[in-house]
Amino acid sequence: MTEQQTTAPSWDVRQLRSGRNWSGFLxxxxxxxxADRIRNLIGDQQSYVWMASNEGLGDYLPSVRTGQVADKITVKRDDADGTLIGDITVHDSHGLWWITTEAADQAAARGHTPADAAYLEVKHDHIVIDHxxxxxxxxxxxxxVERGAEDGAA
Structure with missing residues (x-):
């Protein structure tokens, strides 16, 4: 491949960039x-709701935080141990939350289950993360995204 040739983005990257609904592994x-879709969803001081259900707690009662605002959304790749790991971290009003991956692409991630690989469903106004x-x-x-009275929500 010459310097001027580049690899075309994968289908899922094109789908994510298009703004359409998308589901797949991180x-x-x-x-x-x-990360760009997360920034587009909550990155401009957009108020959002963060809900979590944790299997480790045994009761699956959700934890809900309303009025969250993202201060910073970062992407990091680290290969200090010889295994490349990528993560997206969101610093918000409450603290931070993050998702990580070691899978190179969708084909590599399919060998995992959502229990050990982050699986996402991305819509125009919310993201579901199973990991x-x-x-x-x-x-x-x-x-x-939290809807307020100014956009017609009750």
Missing amino acids: TLDNLDAV KVPAGHRVYWVVA
């Missing part, structure tokens, strides 16, 4: 595109 290939936390249990997060 991968090293789509890390930046997923495993470092403690080893599964969590479900929903990040949804």
